Amino acid sequence: MSTASIDSLSSCEVATSDYLKPINSEILSTKSEVICQYSFKELIPGSCFLISGVVLRTCERFSINFLAVSNKQDVALHFNPRLPQNYIVRNSKINGHWGSEETHSQFSSRYDLLRGHRFQVEFLITESEFIIAINNRLFGVFEHRINYKKLNAIEVKGDVKEVAIEQLFRDKYPDVPIPEIPLEEPSDDSIFPVPMLVNIPNGFTKNKSIHIIAKVKMLPHSITINLQSRPYFYPHAIIPLHINPRFGGGKHIICRNTWNHGKWGKEERTDISSKDLSPGRMFKMTIFCDFEFYHIFLNDYLFAEYRHRCETNIVDTLCIFGDIVLKKVWIETKSFD
Incomplete structure (x- = not known):
């Protein structure tokens, strides 16, 4: 599961900062039209969605919304990259009201969503949370605020194009060979990938x-x-x-x-x-x-x-x-x- 953000300050050493937030952090995507929509039946833990596309060269922001069955069109997860501010908002909307925004990622404070480039965001549903990866790099998690069994659709809005959504199943993540820890102190400093x-x-x-x-x-x-x-x-x-x-x-x-x-x-x-x-x-x-x-x-x-x-x-x-x-x-x- 990958992720360029505040690299101008120091790509390896800067974490998420409040001063990067816009004045009104509740503003949603500048475009309300749905670029792509995908419906599905009841999910089980291990259900996974790969959402790919191209970021427009003029992109300000876009959003990926996991929708739940309700009269008020609840949003279980609003995933909202905001390129000028170099961070990604996660939130939910229940009974017409937005909840508390999450902007910090516990896994990665940088991500590779570049204007004019292709992207892939992966959402893995577990019993307790969404696990999110960007361009094959683990980004973070979002705890369920709505029961995942109530989810029934995904919609993509904003400044992206050529969007495709693929549904699959994973029994574990990550599913790649794991290197071994060195058995003696390395002779030179070398930056290890995080996570x-x-x-x-x-x-x-x-x-x-x-x-x-x-x-x-x-x-x-x-x-x-x-x-x-x-x-x-x-x-x-x-x-x-x-x-x-x-x-x-x-x-x-x-x-x-x-x-x-x-x-x-x-x-x-x-x-x-x-x-x-x-x-x-x-x-x-x-x-x-x-x-x-x-x-x-x-x-x-x-x-x-x-x-x-x-x-x-x-x-x-x-x-x-x-x-x-x-x-x-x-x-x-x-x-x-």
């Missing part, structure tokens, strides 16, 4: 350490580092350790949690100081596994310990996404002295 999914040879078992050297993007929203049971975003993997630095709301925190039995457990939180993690600065994180805990080191000091909530031997994948530039990632098998 990153890598296989951990022989699993992340006791007395192993994962090292991450990276930079926090400017204007960050959040970063996610998951130790999980399989290399997929769908179906949802078991996640024995979820590390989630969050930078919004004026207070910066790192949350830890576990996803098991189809839900998140009780969250653990620790405040982040500017010396730990701050926008535009490099940091090193090391995760060490022993018999009772994951030990999380930040810039070579013990930041937190997280007691195991499920078996650690199921971990075979490292997943990293969010407002981060990855420089080095590797694993080693030895305990700390």
Whole structure:
């Protein structure tokens, strides 16, 4: 599942910013005519739609709307790229009223929707959300605000042409070979693609350490580092350790949690100081596994310990996404002295 946006500021290091928003963020597409419409019957998890076309050279914005059965023409997902502002609005309309807009993407703060070029947007429906990819690059998710079983049509509006819609089914995403994490520290910095999914040879078992050297993007929203049971975003993997630095709301925190039995457990939180993690600065994180805990080191000091909530031997994948530039990632098998 791909994504050019605020690259003029710094393509690798800028995250979504409020100052990029227009004055009236509720303005919809400048054109109301329907370019393409597609109807379908009741969906099941794994249903997927590929929507392709060409962005007009004069494009300001366009929208892809998933419509639901109702008298007021509810919109379950309004996907609205706005090229002059370099971001994508996601929203829903229920009983004639628009909900709260989402403009930040937890997976990618850049996207490749270029005037005069072809595009493809993929929407994968799961039980809880839409998974969205742009030009084969994972973009983000949108949680269902309307039951997906009520969806019955898609319409495309705005400054695009040659639009086609294809429906298919996916039993997993992504369905591509997953590279292995390096077994020793790389000799040089090399920027890893984000989101990153890598296989951990022989699993992340006791007395192993994962090292991450990276930079926090400017204007960050959040970063996610998951130790999980399989290399997929769908179906949802078991996640024995979820590390989630969050930078919004004026207070910066790192949350830890576990996803098991189809839900998140009780969250653990620790405040982040500017010396730990701050926008535009490099940091090193090391995760060490022993018999009772994951030990999380930040810039070579013990930041937190997280007691195991499920078996650690199921971990075979490292997943990293969010407002981060990855420089080095590797694993080693030895305990700390």
